[in-house]
Amino acid sequence: MATPPPAVPPPRHVPGAGPPWQLVRDDFARLRTVFVYARPEEWSAVAEDERRLPLLLGHEAARWRRLPDTAVRRQFVASRILVKHTAGALLGVPPHAIALDNTRTGAPFLPQSPWLRISLSHTDGLVLAGFSAAGPVGVDVERSDRPLVALGLPDEFCTPDELAFLRGLPPHRRNACAVRLWTLKEACTKAVGRGMRLPFTGFGFDLSTARPRLRPPLVPHELRAHPWQFSTRTLCRPGYTASFALQGTYGGQV
DSSP states (O other): OOOOOOSSOOOEEOOSSSTHHHHHHHHHHHHSEEEEEEOGGGGHHHHTOTTTHHHHHGGGHHHHHHOOOHHHHHHHHHHHHHHHHHHHHHHTSOGGGOOOEEOTTSOEEOTTOTTSEEEEEEETTEEEEEEESSSOEEEEEEETTOOTTTTTTHHHHOOHHHHHHHHTSOHHHHHHHHHHHHHHHHHHHHHTTOGGGSOGGGSOEEOSSSSOEEOTTOOOGGGTSSOEEEEEEEETTTTEEEEEEEESOBTTBO
16 A cells, blocks of 8 residues: 655755755645744854845844844744745845735734745754745744643643543553644644634644544634644654645645
């Protein structure tokens, strides 16, 4: 039996402005969708260039200067560097020529190339971005050891079916599964452009199969009209859990 194709393209690690970009362009040409990730320190040469950085940030340079916390500034810069370098690689223009704006829900948006959908997520030590010409896209990343279960947080974002599934797992597996559910829901709401305005307890995932899927009947109307693909991966093993949501298909595959 043939191995089924992945639900979404696997993410590419891009630790700087070197060789991986050709692979990213090849992926996008073939699949119309690409996901990339990097650690902030891997782009320190760009982030610490005081002459080039304001040009790269453009109108967001003022916002960057106002950020009071060094770690927050580093994450902010890394996210913009990753998005602008990736978009530039896909569109064939220099990164500083990429105009980046935000939608009213805060999602990154390319006003000069609105057909290229973008989603962005970052947590302590990692930045993840998704780009798609196939349809809406959403990504989210969290530290895999974020203590959701110990703090009782699944009660705040899981459906009754999801809570029952979590409680049926061995105790040592419950937190990893809770982080997976959280990132899937974050990615999903980003993809439909609702963010936290779509209550997480209002829709659920079935994790009993190899690929996560929405569990009827709790499927928001935004997710009913088109096929959706979902996936979760561990990045920088075992440090981070990343989830991906993509409307439609890529590369002719479901």
